[in-house]
Structures are given as structure tokens and as C-alpha cells.
Amino acid sequence: MLKTKKKPQFGGMAPKHNFTLNPYPDLRVSRCPFCEKKTGQRKIPLLIHVDPMYLIALNYTCRYCKTCDLLVGNKHAIEHLLAKIFYETDSYAVGNEYLIIGTVEKKDWREGLHRPKDLAEIQPHVSDFAEYYEEIRVSRPGWYPADQELPMLEPPVSQEWVKTQFDSQRSNSTKK
Numbered sequence: 001m002l003k004t005k006k007k008p009q010f011g012g013m014a015p016k017h018n019f020t021l022n023p024y025p026d027l028r029v030s031r032c033p034f035c036e037k038k039t040g041q042r043k044i045p046l047l048i049h050v051d052p053m054y055l056i057a058l059n060y061t062c063r064y065c066k067t068c069d070l071l072v073g074n075k076h077a078i079e080h081l082l083a084k085i086f087y088e089t090d091s092y093a094v095g096n097e098y099l100i101i102g103t104v105e106k107k108d109w110r111e112g113l114h115r116p117k118d119l120a121e122i123q124p125h126v127s128d129f130a131e132y133y134e135e136i137r138v139s140r141p142g143w144y145p146a147d148q149e150l151p152m153l154e155p156p157v158s159q160e161w162v163k164t165q166f167d168s169q170r171s172n173s174t175k176k
């Protein structure tokens, strides 16, 4: 799998754990995409930045490969949890760009939405991911000739973390 471009380090602690997203809602990553050993589970607070200025600490159970120190998050499950939080706080942010930055030390963890003023408070307790890999892709099931490259199964688009029509109407009307 390809590594994504390194972002400037956010967290005050040394980077740890590798991370990737599984974009298939029905795929349980029971084996590690790198070493193919059985994965376990690891409940860990993920720190997520949502445009324009939100920080969310989300206590989330990832699939985890101990050998590769790889956490695998389910994209649709995470977006479901994000949508739930934002519909209660700022529904206009639903569907905005987001980035899963890293993990927060458990003892310093407080789930929920963090305001920009919390940034200085939370930053020293954050570890960026050591490597952030591109989303997992699997091949489309079926029989193919041996010399054919396996076609990729296109992951479904986000269902819940999307701009609703109401929101786009509103932003159009405010632009006038």
C-alpha cells in the first residue's frame, strides 16, 4: 500500500502506530493487509480534524495488527459517528473535509468536540500516526484469466458524511 504524503507534525508526542482506512462498510478486515496475520481489536481515542476548525476525540475500536502496529479504521463507521456528533452541534459542518491526525493518550482523553481554545491543551498529548497509508482496496470477486490484472472493487461513496440538499440551498442563499 502507498504511504500518503507526510503532513506537518501536529502532536507533541513522538509519532506512533500506522494507520489506514477501510472504505468498504461490509468488509471486516480480519487479516492484516500487510502480513496477512489475524487482526485483533484495539479501542483507542482517535483525534480527527474537521474543517474548518473542529477537533474531535473519538473513542473508536479499530482493527489492529500487532506485528505491523497497524490500526485499521472503518471509514463508514467513523463517518457515521462524526455525523451523529455534528448533527447535534453544527450540522453545516457535516460532509466537510476531515483528517484523522493520530491518537490521544488515554488518560488525557475526553470524548467529543473540542473548540479551538482546547488546541494548546490537547496538542501535547497527541501522537501523529507514524505512517498513514492510502485506503485499502480489494479486488472484485469473480474468475479472471491468470494474466489479467484483478479489477478493483470500487468502494461505495459516503452515505452519511455528505452535504445535504438543505445545507447547499442555505449556503447558496447566503452567498447572494
Ligand SMILES: [Zn+2]
Pocket (backbone or CB within 6 Å): 032, 033, 034, 035, 036, 037, 065, 066, 067, 068, 069, 070
Ligand atoms: Zn500485519
